[in-house]
Amino acid sequence: MSTERAIMRMTRHTLTRGGCAVALVLLAVVSGVDRLAAQQAAQPGIQVLPVQGNVYLLGGAGGNISISTGYDGTLIVDAGRADMSAAVLDNLEQLATLVQLPFFPLAPCVGPRCPGGAGTGAYTGAGWWTSQAVNGMVHSPGALKPLRFIVNTSGDAEHAGGNPAVRAAGMTFTGGNVARGAGGEGVGAEVWAHEAVLSRMVGEKVDVDRHAQMTYDTPKYKWNGFFNGEGIELIHVPAASTDGDTIVYFRYSDVISTGDVFSIDRYPAIHIDRGGSIQGTVDGLNRILDMAVAQNKSQGGTYIVPGHGRVADIGDVANYRNMVIRVRDRIQDSIKNGQSLQQVRAARPTLDFDGMYGSPDAFIEAVYRSLSTR
């Protein structure tokens, strides 16, 4: 595949699996590193695609990973499964290379007669013979900014299992009194989560490498400054999937990363023993609906990266919330009528949704237990 064609592909802004493969070809052409292409081919499940603004989605590595990458470095929401860490790191590097070190494309049309007018097709807005244009031809990319932050939406292995290896590949800018030099020493990326996540990890004797080093215990934690040009909020959702769920709001990109509070391709994973509940799940979904704004007619606008499955918007979350309420009400009615869990299961209260969300057994049991213990 020619470089020109690869560039055309890239400008479509579709970094799907095929797009990433093309991105790899680009890298190979530019830097001669064709080793990465072979690695990508060995990771058929991974897909990376743009969501909106600064935020990208990496899917297929366990729970979804949201990525903000740019001049401040890289921040990811969740780290995927432990066994996918190598693939996650490869794809993070490829994405960061594309976003942070753009290959100046040779324009598909140059001169005053291009669609859009003069200059729109030239190398840069600054004109033809500029240092950027030269750099475009004599491409020698600079160093990538490091992976600096990992935010865990929960302690679940699908979301935090990759913490040790992914964190180790990153860097915290310590500086000041901690280490010499402008940025400080590389001590791995900083892992954030709600306090309850860390407490449960400690209580359950989870390997310390998976722990969050930084926690918050307030209803909302505002990131202490812009990251890649935007504010970021960590919002605690109490008692949804667990008692430590966090949803992450990228304020300028207008993207919400929900973790397991919302997974569009499966029933909610409600861990009663870890503080989850059906009403907390409904409340969490309503919280997302309160934050999201449709672009037009219940569609678009705020985009939502679920814990699992495809990118969604307010209409999708509404459909999902309505499903959860329907099932909750049906099971509540059965409990009122004195039915046991086995009888509820036999009545198939999720029959009309199983084709979309898969096996309902764990969900029915969690809802039953949650409603029975109120």
Add this chain to the structure above:
Amino acid sequence: MHIVTRTSVTAATCLAAAAFLAAPVFSQQAAQSGRRIGSTQRIAVGDAIKGGDMNIATGSTDFAGEWVVYDEEERELGNFTGIPHSEAGRMRAETHDASEWSTPEFQCRPHPMLAQWRASGAVRIRKDVDPVNRSVTAYRVTFVRGLDDRVIYLDGRPHPSEYAPHTWYGFSTGEFRGNTLIITTTHLKEGYFDWNGNSVSDKAKVTEWWVRHGNFLTITLMHEDPVYLSEPFMQSISYLLDTHTEVEYFPCTVITEITSGRFPHHLPGKNPYLREYAEDNGIPYEAARGGAETMYPDFRLKMRGTGRTE
């Protein structure tokens, strides 16, 4: 006078006969010419951009214009006749409560694509034209009460990733087979294809056939849904070209209509309105509940066997 008249009539008859015989020939030549030009275009452009994957739409039918619905059908509450519901589809339909439109997220919800054709009233179809080779690269459809743009790509692009968002109109690609435009739509949001609770899952796939006969546009839809249907469901609707119609701006404002905090729905087996349609129209309730077998003539025999009236 009499002779002159006979001559005139004879001449006119001969001319008419000649025209009648010649017309198909001209028509056929035109059609063949169109196909030949299209084929040549495809080959030439294909050769020119070696390795390119752009399709050149070669259909000779133009669907652009403003159209108004010519016939329509609305289904009453409880009328699921002829719909190949799966078990899940029936349960979903029978537990539906139209009050769900009161929820803030659904007040401005547009009709999903499958319902939109049958609810549109009027529709505007526009063309995207490639400025280089002048081929039609996409049709854009604007429904009077819907979203601004439903795009049907004709340039051969693939459907998006499984991780891409789904929309009320889905993602559509089309290709011409002769004068028929065949459209495939995936990436639909969960929605409905009728107002009475007939639902569409986000796994549904829709195939459309657009056919134009003069000023008539006929849309035939084949709707496949592994969740809510047990067999494909076919529907069609016709539109009439109307050069005087306008597809007006259709705003929507969300207001507080529901304060209970609950989402309206009926519990399974407790919807009190399901039998009304069957009773009002003298139709067996089993027939009104739908299912694949209600699509076929044999179902009448089955109903006769029950001793019920039709």
